[in-house]
Amino acid sequence: HYCKLGSTREEKCVIKGSCKENEENENIIILGACLVGIIGVSLLVVYNCSGQFLTIRERRKARSRENAIQLARQQLRAHQGWKAAKQIARKHVTGVQDHLSRTFSRRRSFRQQTDLENSSHRVQEARLMGSTGPNERSDSIVFSAQNTSEISEAMPSVVMDISNDGEVVATNDKPAPKGKHRSTQTQIFKYAYGEIELEKARQEENKNMSFTGVLAKVKELQKEMTRPLLKVEFKNLTLSLGKRKLLRSVTGELQPGRVTAVMGPSGAGKTTFLNAVAGKVTGYQVTGSVLVNGAHGSIRSYKKIIGFVPQDDVVHGNLTVEENLWFSANCRLPARMSHRDRVLIVERVIESLDLQGVRNSVVGTVEKRGISGGQRKRVNVGIEMVMEPSLLILDEPTSGLDSSSSQLLLKALRHEALEGVNICAVVHQPSYTLYNMFDDLILLAKGGLIVYNGPIKTIEDYFSTLGIHVPDRVNPPDHYIDILEGIVKPESGIKAKHLPVHWMLYNGYEVPSDMKDDLKAMGEQSPDVDINRSMSGSTPHCLPAGVSNAFAQERNRLEHRLSKPGDLSSRRTPGILKQYKFFLGRVTKQRLREGRLLGVDFLILGLAGICLGTIAKLSDPTFGMPGYIYTIIAVCKFNYSDTPPCYT
Numbered sequence: 001h002y003c004k005l006g007s008t009r010e011e012k013c014v015i016k017g018s019c020k021e022n023e024e025n026e027n028i029i030i031l032g033a034c035l036v037g038i039i040g041v042s043l044l045v046v047y048n049c050s051g052q053f054l055t056i057r058e059r060r061k062a063r064s065r066e067n068a069i070q071l072a073r074q075q076l077r078a079h080q081g082w083k084a085a086k087q088i089a090r091k092h093v094t095g096v097q098d099h100l101s102r103t104f105s106r107r108r109s110f111r112q113q114t115d116l117e118n119s120s121h122r123v124q125e126a127r128l129m130g131s132t133g134p135n136e137r138s139d140s141i142v143f144s145a146q147n148t149s150e151i152s153e154a155m156p157s158v159v160m161d162i163s164n165d166g167e168v169v170a171t172n173d174k175p176a177p178k179g180k181h182r183s184t185q186t187q188i189f190k191y192a193y194g195e196i197e198l199e200k201a202r203q204e205e206n207k208n209m210s211f212t213g214v215l216a217k218v219k220e221l222q223k224e225m226t227r228p229l230l231k232v233e234f235k236n237l238t239l240s241l242g243k244r245k246l247l248r249s250v251t252g253e254l255q256p257g258r259v260t261a262v263m264g265p266s267g268a269g270k271t272t273f274l275n276a277v278a279g280k281v282t283g284y285q286v287t288g289s290v291l292v293n294g295a296h297g298s299i300r301s302y303k304k305i306i307g308f309v310p311q312d313d314v315v316h317g318n319l320t321v322e323e324n325l326w327f328s329a330n331c332r333l334p335a336r337m338s339h340r341d342r343v344l345i346v347e348r349v350i351e352s353l354d355l356q357g358v359r360n361s362v363v364g365t366v367e368k369r370g371i372s373g374g375q376r377k378r379v380n381v382g383i384e385m386v387m388e389p390s391l392l393i394l395d396e397p398t399s400g401l402d403s404s405s406s407q408l409l410l411k412a413l414r415h416e417a418l419e420g421v422n423i424c425a426v427v428h429q430p431s432y433t434l435y436n437m438f439d440d441l442i443l444l445a446k447g448g449l450i451v452y453n454g455p456i457k458t459i460e461d462y463f464s465t466l467g468i469h470v471p472d473r474v475n476p477p478d479h480y481i482d483i484l485e486g487i488v489k490p491e492s493g494i495k496a497k498h499l500p501v502h503w504m505l506y507n508g509y510e511v512p513s514d515m516k517d518d519l520k521a522m523g524e525q526s527p528d529v530d531i532n533r534s535m536s537g538s539t540p541h542c543l544p545a546g547v548s549n550a551f552a553q554e555r556n557r558l559e560h561r562l563s564k565p566g567d568l569s570s571r572r573t574p575g576i577l578k579q580y581k582f583f584l585g586r587v588t589k590q591r592l593r594e595g596r597l598l599g600v601d602f603l604i605l606g607l608a609g610i611c612l613g614t615i616a617k618l619s620d621p622t623f624g625m626p627g628y629i630y631t632i633i634a635v636c637k638f639n640y641s642d643t644p645p646c647y648t
């Protein structure tokens with residue numbers, strides 16, 4: 001059993017290999033057949049069971065989630081029942097107390113009060129014990145006892161610990177089922193759904209709130225805000241591509257806690273404007289400045305807390321909705337955030353975007369259909385929402401959505417804005433209801449010029465000063481865009497192309513030199529410009545206007561080129577290695593999901609290998625090992641060829 005003709009080395013044949021006399025090569029047919037058999041069986045397993053494996057995991061998770069939701073709802077019902085019972089009991093106790101104090105002497109009533117206080121404590125005890133208590137109780141006590149039994153009926157498995165003000169402080173579950181993983185997952189879901197149900201209940205309460213109540217609530221929410229606030233100002237932002245100007249002297253601001261709509265005719269430069277604000281412009285000449293919280297510097301320094309939803313989809317078609325959201329959350333939320341807080345964030349986004357029904361559905365690709373277009377759009381938004389951004393920029397998030405889906409999306413965005421998020425979205429032809437859900441509006445004319453930037457509520461007042469009135473039964477944004485497109489002529493005779501100059505004059509901004517002709521045509525004078533307001537930085541004021549402009553432009557150009565975007569977001573996302581782990585997990589899931597396709601690919605590769613092996617003469621003592629290794633690397637590369645994430 002020692003091969004190789006003339007070999008002096010005592011090397012044994014490989015397993016199941018044999019040599020014939022005077023033969024150079026081993027006979028490894030048995031080994032080869034075994035290998036082919038094993039690979040074939042593995043491929044068959046992958047072909048048939050890859051999907052099953054993921055489905056089993058999903059089902060198990062869904063079961064524990066369902067349990068948690070039930071438990072959280074029961075708990076909330078019990079909590080609300082307890083609160084109501086407590087209020088009624090209090091009312092009754094006060095009533096009896098007043099009655100007695102009127103009837104008996106001071107001393108006696110004092111004793112009575114003490115008794116009542118004791119009895120109210122007994123009520124709490126009775127509730128906690130779920131017992132009916134002594135017979136000689138007042139009506140209020142009987143009522144409370146009935147409620148207590150209701151509570152214990154509603155929540156048989158939950159024992160409440162009740163603080164002085166009747167809040168549920170802590171709860172104990174049923175003894176956890178065996179298996180650490182399952183019980184932990186259920187508990188985490190229970191925590192998340194407990195919070196979500198509480199938020200919903202609070203929202204319901206807020207619906208009936210008075211104005212002062214709403215103000216108090218807003219203050220309360222502001223105290224709870226944990227996200228850093230980002231106010232973005234842009235001054236004289238001009239973007240050119242060669243000699244063509246795509247944005248011109250755009251000045252304005254985006255405020256935290258507000259939802260801003262960007263509207264304008266097609267090709268006006270809305271997407272370009274969003275890209276410029278988000279600092280995603282490469283290959284353009286940029287002048288002017290974007291200030292974050294009043295400070296100069298690159299907006300890219302805050303990229304970890306800026307969410308950007310582009311016009312085109314960024315979802316992974318062969319992952320489920322939930323997997324898409326989780327991948328983004330894992331890579332982009334702070335590395336130190338606990339798993340249960342991540343679960344809460346992801347579940348909250350799924351709830352607010354109404355993706356519960358499709359959470360386990362594959363998003364779908366061109367070849368394989370998945371969820372609907374509207375749901376896909378919402379997943380796109382959700383992917384950015386789960387990273388808890390401070391500035392959320394969306395390019396046409398409502399395009400292709402029906403009215404109710406658009407409103408649902410806007411509601412979710414408004415909810416985010418309540419947490420202090422600065423939201424800016426390009427929208428096309430919003431319905432009147434949708435239009436009124438925005439706080440501010442940036443209206444762009446063709447050529448990337450601003451026509452209006454401010455609250456939605458005051459836009460009609462502004463345009464009426466120019467003699468432009470919205471006719472009855474016409475949606476205001478449609479009317480303004482029709483004017484900008486030249487479809488409708490304003491009754492005041494004002495020209496659409498002069499509207500940007502009117503806006504500049506109205507705000508006292510400097511009119512660019514190439515628009516001075518428009519100024520003359522309008523019969524207006526160039527305004528006295530507050531140079532500090534219109535130009536950023538320290539441009540010398542003593543210089544003539546033209547030189548001063550050139551100076552400022554050059555300074556801005558250098559600033560853009562030199563500014564190295566260090567991280568100013570104070571968020572530490574997972575490191576490269578951890579992100580790579582999430583990436584490998586994601587690609588493995590994707591490959592498992594397309595296991596059948598992959599199985600066939602490998603089968604073809606295997607068959608090709610057998611054919612090649614059979615016809616090749618194996619004179620190489622290593623059986624072409626480097627070639628095999630190269631093939632393995634190539635196959636791995638082929639399977640994991642997606643771009644790895646880099647959110648650090």
Ligand SMILES: Nc1ncnc2c1ncn2[C@@H]1O[C@H](COP(=O)(O)OP(=O)(O)OP(=O)(O)O)[C@@H](O)[C@H]1O
Nearest residue numbers: 241246264265266267268269270271272273426428
């Ligand atoms: N890289 C580029 N190369 C050539 N032209 C460009 C480039 N980027 C933007 N433009 C041009 O700038 C103008 C504004 O484009 P932008 O996509 O911002 O418009 P928009 O208002 O978002 O349009 P729409 O509403 O149709 O999406 C368009 O005329 C476009 O052709």
